[in-house]
Amino acid sequence: MALFIPTYFAPIAQYSVISQCNSVTFEFEDNFQKQTYRNRCYIYGANGKLSLNIPVKHKHSENRKKTKDALIENDFPWQIQHFKSLQSAYRTSPFFEFYEDDIHKIFSKKYSFLHDVVIDTHLFVTDALQISNAYTKTSSYSSDSSEKDFRNLAIAKKGVEIEMDTYVQMFDDKFGFIPNLSILDLLFMEGPNAISFLQKISLILK
Template identity: 70%
Template sequence: MALFIPTYFAPIAQYAAILKTDNVTFEVEDNFQKQTYRNRCYIYGANGKLSLNIPVKHTAIQGRKKTKDTLVENDFPWQSQHFKSLQTAYRASPFFEFFEDDLSSIFNKKYKYLLDVNIDAHLFVADALQISQSFVKTLSYEIETNNDFRDLAIAKKGIEIQMNPYVQMFDDKHGFISNLSILDLLFMEGGNTTTVLEAIKLNF
């Protein structure tokens, strides 16, 4: 069992790991944590690394809540803002237009739970990469497993990733930025994305 946290348009490292496993299990019984890729992704904007954050609702009585029970805060127009940010950053990229219509469905759909956003994001990417869309969800929190990739969801974990640079939209201004959202790689490399992912080495 290869264990992953379902994240929002996961970083490249997560899909490099997913591509190398046959059995994806999503941990859904964990406690929601801030400062993770559960509700954020990073893209390459005109000014460099840009964070897209999904606002989540906080209960009146603050306490632990499971990721699967985390509610999206829809009073804030995050979907339209995120999609506009993607269009602004990538409209001139080689493959954005190819994926734009399918991608827009996620930003036009109303979501109650964060988990549903992340599952739809994963299904979009799996289809784009033409990899298996099958996965299972945990029924209880997994203490440990042999193939534990949950740390890939921690934004500030500092996972080392060795990958060959690819052309990015604004690398002439800010240089190559590693391990952005899988969307960055997908929009720039299209059908060559899996080849780039297969060459990546992860160091935990």
């Protein structure tokens, strides 16, 4: 069993591991934490690394809440904004049009819970990579870590060091190669060849 936290259009590092796992289990009993990939992803925009964040409702009376109970703040048109940002950044990329319709379905669907969004993005990615989309959910939280505990990959600031081959990115002539962006960056640039990149990546978990 390989254990992951489901995240929003997860970074390349996470799908590098998932693509090589026989079974995937998603942590559904953890406490929601800010500054993680749970509700954000990073893409390559015209001005460099760009964060796309799903707004999450926070109540002052709540000390802790589980990620599975996190509600989306839909008063903010985040879906429209995110899709426009992706179009602006990648519309001239080699494979954006190939995936555009399927991604648009996610940004057109109404969501209440964060976990529904991240699972839908996972199903899209596994289909695009042509890998198994099967997964199980945890029924209780365990603090025990093991060699197959990859929950740290959800930490945006210090979760992983990644060694990977470079590939052409949209604005690398301005800002250079940026590793471990959202899996979308790799898909839009490499399409079906993305899986070969994922399977050659080396990770150092922190």
